[in-house]
Amino acid sequence: MMSSQTHLEPSSWVMQQALSWPEHGRVLDFASGRGRHSRLLAERFHILAVDRDADALTPLAAHPQIDICLCDLETDAAWPFASEKFDAVLVTNYLFRPKLAAIFDLVAEGGYLAYETFAVGHAAFGRPKNPEFLLHKGELAAALPAEFDIIDAFHGAISAPQPAVIQRLAARRRIQPA
16 A cells, blocks of 8 residues: 655665665565656666556656566465565565565565555554554564564654654575575
């Protein structure tokens, strides 16, 4: 579920996390919307921008470092990424709990996860107000598989790029010994 604000600036926290990601790596921008992160990240990475909004994705298709995938991620249709792994998976302003484990599974060994979305308390600032789209304190970290190491976690109020109550989680999947 996205916020009603559709023209947000990129998250400075996301951009900071991306500094650790492998140069020229493959990044999945999950529920990318208009690509506020994809556009900037495409300077250093190959991006797969995924969203259900064709109008939002269409302008991104012209960028040589961005592939697009039109997909409603909340249906019972076959998961289009079942055999895919990414050097980094980015999720912002989106929560669909039934797919959390599948999203985490998209991170390759040694790869990174950056997740930033709305949390309980955000309803005071606007949409989303539905509790189904608001994380409880520590919920992302609790759902994270054991083979991930948490790099950064935050739950609380922010003022930029817009006032909100959010939860952030940055993690890295450990490389398993052979």
